[in-house]
Amino acid sequence: MTALQKLQIDFNNLTDREKQNFITGILAQTTGQLEIIKIKSEINQINKKHCPHCKSHSIVANGKNKGIQRYKCNNCGKNYSENTGTSLAHLKKAHLWKTYISHMFEGKSIAKCAKLTGISIQTSFNWRHKILSSLQSLSPEKFEGISESDDIFFNYSEKGCKSLTRKPRKRGNDGIKQGISEDKVAVILTCDRKSHKDIKVAKRGRISKADIENVLSDKLDKESVLCTDSHRSYSAFTKAHNIKHEKIHARKKQYVKDKIYHVQNANQTARALKDWMTGFNGVATKYLQNYLSWYMVLDQIKNKTNKPKEFAVAALISTDAWFLFKNIALNHI
Numbered sequence: 602m603t604a605l606q607k608l609q610i611d612f613n614n615l616t617d618r619e620k621q622n623f624i625t626g627i628l629a630q631t632t633g634q635l636e637i638i639k640i641k642s643e644i645n646q647i648n649k650k651h652c653p654h655c656k657s658h659s660i661v662a663n664g665k666n667k668g669i670q671r672y673k674c675n676n677c678g679k680n681y682s683e684n685t686g687t688s689l690a691h692l693k694k695a696h697l698w699k700t701y702i703s704h705m706f707e708g709k710s711i712a713k714c715a716k717l718t719g720i721s722i723q724t725s726f727n728w729r730h731k732i733l734s735s736l737q738s739l740s741p742e743k744f745e746g747i748s749e750s751d752d753i754f755f756n757y758s759e760k761g762c763k764s765l766t767r768k769p770r771k772r773g774n775d776g777i778k779q780g781i782s783e784d785k786v787a788v789i790l791t792c793d794r795k796s797h798k799d800i801k802v803a804k805r806g807r808i809s810k811a812d813i814e815n816v817l818s819d820k821l822d823k824e825s826v827l828c829t830d831s832h833r834s835y836s837a838f839t840k841a842h843n844i845k846h847e848k849i850h851a852r853k854k855q856y857v858k859d860k861i862y863h864v865q866n867a868n869q870t871a872r873a874l875k876d877w878m879t880g881f882n883g884v885a886t887k888y889l890q891n892y893l894s895w896y897m898v899l900d901q902i903k904n905k906t907n908k909p910k911e912f913a914v915a916a917l918i919s920t921d922a923w924f925l926f927k928n929i930a931l932n933h934i
């Protein structure tokens with residue numbers, strides 16, 4: 602008896618209710634797959650196909666395996682598939698990915714996404730971070746014109762780590778020193794007036810010129826004007842890179858300089874980000890960048906007509922997602 606014949610017999614033995622559930626389940630899986638294929642072909646049009654190992658465009662199609670297109674790179678000789686390096690790589694239940702990401706887009710918790718998708722909580726956790734690792738590739742390449750930078754701080758956290766390198770903090774805020782200490786993680790937030798935004802984890806404690814260089818040196822140039830509140834490291838950075846620097850002295854009640862220079866967009870984004878982050882109930886520092894990228898992408902797509910689809914594209918577009926996900930544990934700062 603063929604597998605199909607056996608399935609037909611089993612199907613006939615189901616109650617009407619069970620038959621209905623079975624058909625709905627199969628349909629959800631198939632349409633989910635079809636939509637992923639559609640999104641992927643759109644991504645291939647935006648992003649000329651390249652080898653995820655060496656980035657060469659000299660590639661040839663090399664057959665299909667279980668419906669997944671395979672390629673061979675003429676430059677490095679490696680074989681790979683259209684899922685290699687993406688958030689779909691090595692996913693045993695890839696047909697459930699579409700269901701999962703729609704729940705994730707709606708902001709449902711890891712446990713809720715697991716239940717609604719029919720996967721374990723650990724798998725749900727891993728999928729969330731594979732997807733967020735893909736979102737990291739969406740930070741802007743350059744800022745244009747007047748830009749604003751601000752550093753904001755989150756509590757350092759080793760939540761979920763088995764071996765703590767620091768004493769667990771007591772309940773409440775007793776363990777946190779006042780001011781900027783090693784207990785705080787500095788994040789550099791930058792935006793321009795064309796809605797480009799970048800939010801990057803810099804280091805524990807107070808930031809230096811070198812930290813700003815790591816995050817910003819490729820993204821600003823001689824045409825840029827950088828507005829910050831008065832902070833010595835930003836002055837040193839802009840001076841070294843020949844960038845015009847406008848210091849806003851908020852403490853002296855100066856909020857706008859020459860009618861155009863201010864840091865109000867950065868401040869507003871910082872407040873919105875802090876608000877959004879409180880919904881997650883404390884994020885371990887090694888995952889902080891993923892959450893910042895999540896916020897950035899939601900902000901980028903907020904005026905698009907089909908937001909869930911834009912989110913799915915962002916979650917599939919990077920071929921560095923798998924690598925970034927595998928290395929999350931090394932995100933020690």
Ligand SMILES: [Zn+2]
Binds near residue numbers: 656657674678679
């Ligand atoms: Zn290659």
